Amino acid sequence: MKKNNYNRFWRWHFYASLFIMPLLITLTLSGIGYLFYTNVENKIYDHLFFGKSEKAEHLTIDEGIQHATDKFPDYSLSKVIILDDPYNKRLTLTNNDGDQKYVFLDSNNELVGSQNANYTFSNVMRNIHSSLFVGGTVVNYLVELAACWAIFLMISGIYMTFKGKILKKKKEESKRQKNRKWHALLGTIITIPMIVIIFTGLPWSAFMGNFIYSASQNHPSIGTPILQQQPPTSDMSEIPWATRKNETPTSEHSHAHHGDMGNMPGMLDHEHMLNVEQLMSKVEKEHISKPYSIVYPTSQEGVYTVSKGSNTGVTGLDVSPYDEMTSYFDQYSGKLISKVSYDDYGILAKWFTWGIPLHEGHLFGWPNKLINLTVCLAFLFVIFWGVKTWLSRQRKKTFSPPPKTSHNVSIGFIILMVLLGIVMPLFGISLIVVAIIEVILYLIRRQKTS
Structure with missing residues (x-):
């Protein structure tokens, strides 16, 4: 049974x-590229x-924004990123198809240039790595x-390394045997740090990420605080992970409710809402320091969302986890409605x-x-050494898989797989x-032999 267990693994x-x-x-490889995206992009x-x-x-920031939207008439402002010197300000413009441009304003708020958001180095690396x-x-x-x-491969x-005494001289x-020893030795050394790297990346994943986030939201005592507010409609990519799906408050103003306009996404009351320069003044009074991002409201009931995050994916914008916060400002009065730190x-x-941030390589x-x-x-x-080990085992013109196992499965193997299935x-x-699939193949083989 013990040999069968080894062969099954x-x-x-x-x-x-x-x-x-x-x-x-x-x-x-894409993870390595993303590790150094800030260094690459700065160059x-x-x-x-x-x-x-x-x-x-010298222009006001709102005049700079106006010049940017005039230059790209099919796009509207969705986000403003205020960075520490010597970085320029970065605007995110979005069109009706969801395409984005990044537009940069210098210290005089004059236009410096623009980027297609899909093809920046950081976004390309992240998109390859995640999807x-x-x-x-x-x-x-x-x-x-x-x-x-990959977790199963490590375990x-x-x-096999210790059961098969592969490292024994x-x-x-x-x-x-030499290739297998190198494969086993390196694999043993990096198992714990590799598992840490994988698990710290899973919150961004599709299935387990949503599961973790749901647990965080449904159990505020261990997760994120609940805000009894209107769900967000803004693009939230620069908002910290812990508050990204929080429900945001709504602005309290009579202009947010007149007619049907207040319920139409993207229809903003520019005549009555604060401009960016006024909002930045309110932000400064609340002692929120640079860098931070301003997410524009997308409806007349929306709010300005000002946030500082430790995992923004934007060069120059990340802060220490201790400094993370998400604050919501009334788009008309500029009043701070609520703040989560x-x-x-x-x-x-x-x-x-x-x-x-540990996973992304910028925590310390x-x-x-x-x-x-x-x-x-x-x-x-x-x-590499795993492939070399297999190739050195291959007989001429044969696939050379590991030996077959019996249908008896040990309790230990079942328990391990069940535990991994629960965790992941x-x-x-x-x-x-x-x-x-195994059962189907077994039934097919049994039918052929009967």
Whole structure:
């Protein structure tokens, strides 16, 4: 039974590796790229981030915004990002199709230039890493499933390493044994940090991410505080993870309710709402320091959302988890309606507020990046030596899979798989699918032999 258990782990480890290896390599390489997106963008977008317009006239920020919207008439302002010096201000303009442009204003609020949001370095790396740049629910689930199975690969690899005494010194070792030892040694060393990296990335995933967020929202004592307010309609990508789906308050003003206009998304009462310069003055009075983002209201009942996040994905915008906050300002009076800060989070929200920057490599500066880079490179070498081990085992013109196992399954193996399925629900669903396929194949073989 013990040998059968070892072989079962070996076969599952082998076939799982074979099917998800291309995905794991893609995710690891794109993850490495995303680790250094701020460093890359500071260089390649230097003229946009820090450059000056040829025009020297000083404009108000609202005049600068007006020039930007005049230049791109099919787009409307959805977000303003105010960064610390020497960074320029960044506007996000969105059209009716959901396409976005980033427009940069210098210290005089003159236009410096613009970007197509889809093709910035950070967005390309993030889209490849999270959805293979294809997008869609199926692809998102596939990426998450690969991450879940990577956890199984680590655990099964540890089991085989110690059960098979792979690291034990031998007098004479074949080429295959040497490759297997390197594969096992590196895999053992990086198992814990790799599992930490994977699990701290799962809050952004499609299936488990929503599950975690629902738990956080449904249990405020361990998650995020509940705000009894109108659901948000703004684009929330710069709002901290812990408050991203919180319900936002509504502005209290008679102009927000006249006629049918107040219920029409995108129809703003520009005559009565605060402009950005006035709002920035209100923000300063509330002692909210740079950097922060301003998300525009999308209806006459909406609010200005001003936030500071530790995982924004915007160069120059990230802050310490302790400094995270999301505040809501009445779009007409500028009154601060409510504010949620890090101290208001429950333990689950706090955990992931630290975990996501750790995953992205900027929680504690360069050491964080270098540790993540080392783990990712080691993981690529683990894959490389795994392939070498298989190739050195292959007999000529044969697939050379691990030996077959009997139909007897140990209780330990079942318990492990059930526990992993509970912790990672999508992995659990995939196990059910694998079990169904196994049963079908078994019945087909049995029918052929009868």
